Amino acid sequence: MAGKAAKVAKSVVNAIGEYQYPWREKLTKYKDELSKGVWGYWELGAWKPLGISARRRARLRKEVLLAGEDWPYDPERKEMRTKRKGHKVDRIAAEKRARTAELMKSMPQKLLDYKKRRWEKKMKEEDSKAAKG
Secondary structure, eight states, X not given: OHHHHHHHHHXXXXXXXXXXXXXXXXXXXXXXXXTTOSXXXXXXXXXXXXXXXXXXXXXXXXXXXXXXOOOTTSOOOOOOOOOOOSOHHHHHHHHHHHHHHHHHHTXXXXXXXXXXXXXHHHHHHHHHHHHHO
């Protein structure tokens, strides 16, 4: 009895070891369906899921890639996000400090221009008062 069970177990192991997923037939069968998208597609204003489940699609993809074939049905990858981590307040504060330092370099010239304009305005008012009176 024990020999018979071992023989059955051995035949099951051999059958499993020799079994290969029939990916070529599946690929030809679902070729049109796979080219419609990964999750589904819109048809006449209604969302239609694929005729093959995501699990089966993943298994088929894995088998094709293991066999060394290429898998053209993956969607193109999007660009990576460039959004910075951290608080916006901290970033803005640093930018403000840098801008303030830049503006402070031109401050002496701005003060001289301001004083000159004030002096010219004062002289102009005195001239207009002298001309009237």
